[in-house]
Every structure is written in structure tokens, then in C-alpha cells.
Amino acid sequence: MMYSVNIALLLLLVLTAASATFLVKELMSSVFILGSYSFFLSLVWAWLGAVDVAFVEAVIGAGLGTVLFLVTLFDTAPKDSRLRRPPPPLAGVLGLPLLGLLLLLAANDLPQFGDPTSPPNVHISPVYLQNSYADTLTPNVVTSVLMDYRAFDTLIETVVIFTAGIACALLLREPGS
Amino acid sequence: MKQMHDSIIVQAMSRLLIPLAQLFALYVLFFGQYGPGGGFVAGVIWTTSMILTFLVFGLKSPQGRLVEKVLHGDGIGLIIFVGVGGLCLIGGGEFLNYANLEIPGLDAPARRYTGILLAQIGVAVDVAVTGISIVLSLAYHDTEQEYDV
Numbered sequence: 001m002m003y004s005v006n007i008a009l010l011l012l013l014v015l016t017a018a019s020a021t022f023l024v025k026e027l028m029s030s031v032f033i034l035g036s037y038s039f040f041l042s043l044v045w046a047w048l049g050a051v052d053v054a055f056v057e058a059v060i061g062a063g064l065g066t067v068l069f070l071v072t073l074f075d076t077a078p079k080d081s082r083l084r085r086p087p088p089p090l091a092g093v094l095g096l097p098l099l100g101l102l103l104l105l106a107a108n109d110l111p112q113f114g115d116p117t118s119p120p121n122v123h124i125s126p127v128y129l130q131n132s133y134a135d136t137l138t139p140n141v142v143t144s145v146l147m148d149y150r151a152f153d154t155l156i157e158t159v160v161i162f163t164a165g166i167a168c169a170l171l172l173r174e175p176g177s
Numbered sequence: 178m179k180q181m182h183d184s185i186i187v188q189a190m191s192r193l194l195i196p197l198a199q200l201f202a203l204y205v206l207f208f209g210q211y212g213p214g215g216g217f218v219a220g221v222i223w224t225t226s227m228i229l230t231f232l233v234f235g236l237k238s239p240q241g242r243l244v245e246k247v248l249h250g251d252g253i254g255l256i257i258f259v260g261v262g263g264l265c266l267i268g269g270g271e272f273l274n275y276a277n278l279e280i281p282g283l284d285a286p287a288r289r290y291t292g293i294l295l296a297q298i299g300v301a302v303d304v305a306v307t308g309i310s311i312v313l314s315l316a317y318h319d320t321e322q323e324y325d326v
Contacts, residue, residue, distance in 0.1 A: 051213040059221045064308060067228055071315045136275075137286040138293065143210045147293045151273040154296070155258055158303050162255050165307030172314035 006047065013040040027076070031069040038062040048113075052142050181235045191233040198226040206301050210290065216297030220254075220304030227309050236317075247309055254303025261295045 017037030024030050038061030045054035111118030128145055136144040146154055182188060199222075206219035231241045262273040270277025275292025276285060283291060 052215070055213050055218050059218050059225075063225050064221050067225070067312060068315065071312055074316065137289045138210055140209075140211050142213070143215065143293065146215065147210075147296055148275065148289070151262075151296065154300065155262070155273070158255055158258055158300050161307050162252065162303055165251065165310045168311045168314050 010040065010044045010047065014044065027073055028070075031066055031073065034069065035062045035066040038065065181238060182233045187233055191229060195226050195229055198222060198229070202226065202301075206297060207294070209297060210293055216300030217304055219297070220301035221308060223301065223305040224308035224312075227305070228312055244309060245313075247306055248313065250302060250306045251310060252303075254299045254301065254306065257299030257302065258296050259299075261292055261299065265292070 014037065017033055017040055020030075020033045024033060038057055041061065042054040042057035045051075045057055111120075115121065128141055128149070132141050132144040132149075133139065136148040138144040138148065182191075202219045202222035205214035205222060206216060209215035209219065227244045227247065231244045234240045236242070236245065261275075261278070264279075265274050265277045266272055268277035268279035273292075273296075275289045278288045278292045280288065280291060
């Protein structure tokens with residue numbers, strides 16, 4: 001029972017932040033609400049037991065993402081200039097709740113959270129949990145998966161980040177500087 | 178943003194907090210094998226400390242100059258990461274198989290530890306330099322004569 005209350009509370013926080021992002025006109029406030037949304041999301045991750053993901057969400061989403069948005073805002077107008085936004089189309093107003101209802105119905109078929117017989121928990125996770133220390137001699141399973149079993153994955157991720165930095169520098173910096 | 182922040186409170190608190198943030202980044206980097214964290218998060222925390230540095234002290238100050246110098250390290254992190262993999266190849270194993278990191282005087286767990294730590298340092302350096310590069314590109318792209326990269 002306590003779990004459902006927790007889920008409802010966290011979902012409410014996430015929904016509030018997400019809707020406030022769309023309702024607020026001033027872009028600066030939107031950025032900060034987006035940052036708080038990331039903090040709520042990291043709370044959800046931490047509550048689900050994914051501490052690493054929560055850490056990354058808090059640092060990247062709430063920290064660096066907010067800074068990037070703010071720095072971008074310094075070059076733009078601080079207010080949303082489309083003061084009279086067009087009304088949303090009727091298909092969207094009617095269709096989106098229906099879509100959400102369908103998704104909720106489909107979510108009933110998902111395995112229960114923490115169910116030991118659900119496919120993710122019987123497929124490959126036990127292999128990592130049982131063999132990772134013997135294979136990699138690293139006590140933290142997350143580290144052994146990220147940096148040892150799937151080190152190639154991490155390497156290519158690093159290449160992606162490097163490429164993103166180069167592309168930003170090429171696009172944004174003036175030539176000749 | 179381009180010159181020093183005029184509030185003495187902000188400056189004093191930054192002098193106190195920026196080293197703390199950097200210390201925490203190092204802790205996350207070196208403790209990442211035993212707890213949550215790792216190279217990626219450590220790099221981002223270091224980036225935020227550097228962003229705070231040039232937001233508070235300005236790019237003209239000695240600290241800001243130091244942040245600019247960091248930009249020259251673009252790609253070094255990737256070289257460290259790939260270099261660890263190459264060392265494993267030289268040691269006679271597969272690419273990025275840390276067990277073949279032939280460093281004399283280290284047993285198997287210490288080899289794994291060293292390999293993963295070096296790879297995570299590579300990730301952290303790459304992420305930190307990329308983050309500071311993107312922020313500097315966004316913030317100073319119209320005043321390129323203000324800084325020389």
C-alpha cells in the first residue's frame with residue numbers, strides 16, 4: 001500500500017513539473033522547472049534502486065542541462081514571443097487522452113515491479129550477478145558490466161560525446177577565432 | 178559573466194565550494210568501482226565546477242585562463258581509453274581485456290582495478306573537456322576576440 005502512495009506522489013511531482021514547463025510563459029522559469037523535473041525523476045530512479053541512473057540524472061539533467069539551457073537563453077529573448085498561441089487541434093485534444101488510456105491499459109500487461117520471474121530478471125541479469133565477481137574481480141556489478149563486459153559500448157559512447165563536442169565547436173564558434 | 182562577479186559573498190563561497198566540488202568529483206571517480214558513480218558523472222561534476230569558476234571569476238582571471246587551457250585537452254581522454262585497450266592488446270589479450278594489462282608487480286584484481294580506473298579517467302577527461310567546450314562555444318561564440326582558443 002505504501003508503495004502505491006509513493007508512486008502516486010512521485011508521478012504527481014513529475015506531472016506537475018512537466019505541465020508547468022508547458023504552461024509557464026517565461027523561458028527562464030521553464031528552464032528551472034525543467035531542472036526540478038530532473039530532480040524528481042532522479043528521486044524516482046533512486047526509489048527504484050537504480051542509484052547510478054539517479055546520480056547521472058541529477059548531475060546531467062538538473063546540473064549540466066540547466067546550465068546549457070541558461071547559456072542558450074542569454075542569446076535569445078527571455079519571453080515566449082508567441083503571446084497568442086494557436087489553440088490545440090481538436091484531434092490532439094481528443095486523441096491524446098485516448099492514447100494515454102490505451103497506454104495505461106497496455107501497462108497492465110507489464111510484469112509487476114520486482115517480480116523475480118519477469119523476463120528481465122530471468123534472462124541475463126542472473127548471469128551477471130552470479131559470475132561478475134569471478135569474471136572481472138570487481139565488487140560493483142554495475143561497474144563490471146559498464147567498464148568490463150561492455151567496455152566497447154562505453155568506448156563508443158565516449159566517442160559519441162567527443163564527436164558532439166567537436167560538432168558544437170565547429171557549428172557555434174566563429175571561423176578564424 | 179565575462180568579468181568577475183561583483184558580490185564578495187558569491188566570490189568567497191565559490192572559493193570554498195569549487196574545490197569541494199572538485200574533490201567530490203575525484204571521490205566519485207576513484208570510488209566508482211565500489212559504489213555509484215564513475216567516470217561519466219565525475220567528468221560532469223568537474224565540468225560544473227569549471228563552469229562555476231568562469232561564471233564567478235570571469236575568463237580574464239587566472240582561474241578563467243586555466244579553464245581555457247583545459248580546451249586544449251580535447252581528445253586526450255579518448256586517447257587514454259583507447260590506449261588502455263591497446264596496452265591490453267600488447268599484453269597478449271583481447272582489446273580492453275584488463276586481465277592482460279601487463280604491469281609488473283600487480284596481481285589480477287589490481288590489474289583489473291588499474292585498467293578500469295584508467296579507462297574511467299579517460300571517460301572523465303573526455304566528458305569534462307567536451308562539456309566545457311560546448312558551454313564556452315554557446316556562451317562566447319559572438320565575442321571570439323575575447324578569448325583565444
